[in-house]
Amino acid sequence: MPSSASSTAAALSVADVLKQAAQPVLNASTHEQEEAWPERTIISGQLLSREVQAGLYVNMHDVLYLGDCAFDARKERSLSCGLLLAGEVAPIGIRGYDPVIQTRGRPFLFGLGQATQCDRLWRAGTRSRGAGVTLNPDFLERFGADVAEDGLALLHQYLQPGSRSTVLPSSRALTQIAARLLDHPYRGPLASLFLESSALQFVLEIAFLLRDEDRLVRQLGRWHLGRVTEAREMLDARLADPPSSLELARQVGVNLTTLQENFKTAYGLTLFAYVRVERLKLARELILDQGLGIAEAGYRVGFGSPAAFTAAYRRQFGHPPSAERGATLN
Structure with a gap:
């Protein structure tokens, strides 16, 4: 059964945020952070991350930051793909590399070929709404073996040693997938099936965009x-x-x-x-x-x-x- 971490309450504490952020993306212990931060409300809205297949996480957020919140942890080797639908999102600081900056309405990819220390600072008053997926190497290797798609080979490049990020052209299909993820009405097993299907659609659409971009760059x-x-x-x-x-x-x-x-x-x-x-x-x-x-x-x-x-x-x-x-x- 896929694991999940989710919170849809109207208010989230600092510890809630850290637990959410650590599971799918950073794979880091939040013990030290929880000691450093009081149990106070820091976010209003919903924040969800769920492992829908081994090594494949779907991530969603629709939040308002009520106070400043800094996060610093070790991010494992992985590839993150996301789309900011509205508002803003804080840049991702990567020790030894340039920060990763998202553009509203444009899909972004962010890959690390090795475990690296990362940090992020959210400012009070920031609103943000978006969705995406995080892929661990084992999922990409397993999924790529089952699907004949050139774009998947390009995804593997983001797991090579170092840090690599890309902003892709806007995509109506990805925008619709992200919006459906945030607004879906399902619960229980039907919700799990919907999230898994949508996450796989998101991955494939990213692969199509990469394939098309690679072809057009050559032309x-x-x-x-x-x-x-x-x-x-x-x-x-x-x-x-x-x-x-x-x-x-x-x-x-x-x-x-x-x-x-x-x-x-x-x-x-x-x-x-x-x-x-x-x-x-x-x-x-x-x-x-x-x-x-x-x-x-x-x-x-x-x-x-x-x-x-x-x-x-x-x-x-x-x-x-x-x-x-x-x-x-x-």
Whole structure:
């Protein structure tokens, strides 16, 4: 039976936080820390870590830090993958290496090839919401042997001697997995099954992102891939009112022809087609997840009339929006 450490009470003490942090990531004893810290409320919210398979932990948090909290412990050889959905997260200090800094909305990987002393300082008033997984070497070796996926081989590189971290392009799939992990309603055996399945999906999606990034770095070069990624994130942030192609090229620092060619290579779509497809995907989420009517969802993503929205939706998904479960016209 997988082990777990979780706390969903409205308030957590320093000792609670240390126990949570030590189990999946740092594998450290909290005895000395508990003596050093009083039993006082330090966090409001929920903090959970659970071993869903041997060597695979799923981690989730949605918290407000009520006071400063410092943590210093020995982190074992492992790979952590996470996604910050909202708020901020403190950098991870790594003795002998540069600190690891997360970017909101961007998946990050952090690997240590040997046990290393790490520290972290959370400041009072900081809010943070995110989810991810931690992989120990035995899990990665066992899982990699069962799944034929080039990206898994790239994950192994993060367990080589030293410290290595990467920030990957934003991923709608990972964002949805992380949000579902934080908001799932399940209890008991069904919750365990859901957490295990979601953790494995998270690992595979990270592997896909690594594989794609490796391919595109070979094709475009890391600098040009960075510009394309920046352009895509700017479009994602302004789907309803996107910048012009020329403005986009100017903001990311490349000429328009280069941006258009590299964007098509990276994502298989022109700039215009990418915006149209992402608008329709967002509209589908609004209909299915938020219960918006067809006309309202179309308006939200920039369509001037329900008829134009329905026609575009049918071309993209093969059926009209009215065919979605629970969809209504108004």
